[in-house]
Amino acid sequence: MTTPFVFDMTNREALIQSLCSYFGLSEEQVEDFVLMNEDVSLELFCQTYDIVEEQLNRPALYIASYHSTTNMDRCASIQTLGLLNLRETIRQDTPLARYLRERGVMFDLDNKTVCCHGNVFDLRKKHVGVVDSRNRAKDFVAYKLYEDHQINGFLCTDDVLDYGGYVNLRPEFLMNVAELFKDSRLESDWKRDPKRQAYVLKYIAPLSDYNPSTFSIHREVVAQKSPEEVEEMKVQGLLTTALRTLFNSMVWGTVSEDISYLNGDAVVPPQNIIQIYTAESYTTFNETAW
Structure with missing residues (x-):
């Protein structure tokens, strides 16, 4: 070998x-x-x-690469499951998947739908031209899940924690979900959780x-x-x-x-x-x- x-x-x-x-x-x-x-x-x-x-x-x-993340379980799920792409993170038993379920956000990744408290969105249809804020948010959620779901990192950088998007405070995907369901708490609750910590993985x-x-x-x-x-x-x-x-x-x-x-x-x-x-x-x- x-x-x-x-x-x-x-x-x-x-x-x-x-x-x-x-x-x-x-x-x-x-x-x-x-x-x-x-x-x-x-x-x-x-x-x-x-x-x-x-x-x-x-x-x-x-x-080798660096990756910035944040979670409430001291990286226990990462040490068990590894570092997952976004789709697998939602599919598996991870802090993000549990967080979304606890707040009523349910993804059907195979059928490409998402629902929250009775509001159901079809993620297959992409809007073109002028769209309202909700459909734009829906398109972003679909894009993140089905086109931009890969693991991103840094071969090198001056400071991983300085990267835009505030991924050291919460998963960036929560911003898109919060915009889709017009509920800022879906994003802010993660930031305010006293167990939340930021980590850099190599x-x-x-x-x-x-x-x-x-x-x-x-x-x-x-x-x-x-x-x-x-x-x-x-x-x-x-x-x-x-x-x-x-x-x-x-x-x-x-x-x-x-x-x-x-x-x-x-x-x-x-x-x-x-x-x-x-x-x-x-x-x-x-x-x-x-």
């Missing part, structure tokens, strides 16, 4: 070590390339250190589970390539992002915000969640991450 290789660019030390191990280079070689070149392209990096194309691809390549997932859009590979390009070619492009995109991120950190003192997207049906099993931070412990660690 091939030993998995974990490429981690969530902090500078991990990023340097990942590049060193991936290419069999020293820290000095990696840092010298970044500090001595304005062009830190993957092509120039390979030319500088005589890296041939065959060395770029590794079997069993895993990539997880690993195989390259094949990462959507090509993570590496700026557009659908039109994917449609024209074989699966093998797409995987090779994802590796090149990862390494290109890694070199750019290290350059920005070491030369400019800035950190890119590179969002990662898993494929729609992908989940992260419990054993691939390698660290669970409270908001406080993550903030302490992140002070010296870059």
Whole structure:
């Protein structure tokens, strides 16, 4: 069995070590390339250190990401079920699923309906043109469940907790549900729950589970390539992002915000969640991450 290789660019030390191990280079070689070149392209990096194309691809390549979440069970369900996409989170016995049921919000994911206290909405019909606020909210709920339900994270970022959408306060999906049923308590009750805590998860997932859009590979390009070619492009995109991120950190003192997207049906099993931070412990660690 091939030993998995974990490429981690969530902090500078991990990023340097990942590049060193991936290419069999020293820290000095990696840092010298970044500090001595304005062009830190993957092509120039390979030319500088005589890296041939065959060395770029590794079997069993895993990539680390961060994910921000909030729950009331101290991540107990995550440690049991893993990190789930939105549809599975609603389908399984999770804090979000229980929270919605307790407030009368019932989803029939297979038949694409949602109801709350007698109000039933068909999520199959998408409105076009000018729509009122309720139908717009319904379309957002449907979009989140059936098109945008994947696990999102960060390959790297200055601060996970600063990301917009206030996902460290409540699941963003609750905002859409609250707008649909015109009941702000569906969102605010979660924020006010004294047991609610914010967490940052660090997880690993195989390259094949990462959507090509993570590496700026557009659908039109994917449609024209074989699966093998797409995987090779994802590796090149990862390494290109890694070199750019290290350059920005070491030369400019800035950190890119590179969002990662898993494929729609992908989940992260419990054993691939390698660290669970409270908001406080993550903030302490992140002070010296870059």
